Amino acid sequence: MKVVNRYDESGRLVYSSEIVRDIVDCALNEVDGVVKFAVNSKQARDSIKVEQVGDEMYVDVYVKLLYNVEVSDVASCIQSTAKNTIESMTEFKVKAVNVHVIEVEFEEN
Numbered sequence: 145m146k147v148v149n150r151y152d153e154s155g156r157l158v159y160s161s162e163i164v165r166d167i168v169d170c171a172l173n174e175v176d177g178v179v180k181f182a183v184n185s186k187q188a189r190d191s192i193k194v195e196q197v198g199d200e201m202y203v204d205v206y207v208k209l210l211y212n213v214e215v216s217d218v219a220s221c222i223q224s225t226a227k228n229t230i231e232s233m234t235e236f237k238v239k240a241v242n243v244h245v246i247e248v249e250f251e252e253n
Contacts, residue, residue: 150199150235159234165192168203171229175221177213179249200239201230208247219243 150157169192172178181188193204203226209218223241230238 149196152235157235161194164194164201164203164230164234164236167230167233168192168194168205168226171225172205172207172222174225175218177210177218178222179208179210179247181208196236197239199237201236202239203227203230203241204244205241206244206246208249209245211248211250215245219245 149159172180181191187206191206193206195202195204205222205226207222209215222243226241227238230236
């Protein structure tokens with residue numbers, strides 16, 4: 145378990161990286177066009193990576209999208225939703241949310 149820290153005049157605040165990943169995962173539920181990976185699958189566990197550098201956070205999100213969405217619009221929505229959710233639920237500033245589209249899901253007929 146990786147630990148994410150923040151220090152200020154009040155003391156130290158510690159988050160596990162799993163908590164931050166859960167926050168991003170919740171944010172992804174709000175974005176139309178994102179297909180969730182199977183719960184407890186390797187893809188689900190590896191789909192969100194969080195790195196802290198100083199007081200700034202970098203997030204990499206690996207997603208599967210529906211075939212009929214505008215990729216750039218969905219990616220932009222993922223970036224803003226993840227950033228806003230992390231910053232509103234924690235005291236961290238998000239420097240970047242990198243979106244990696246790794247798969248497209250096509251409708252079965």
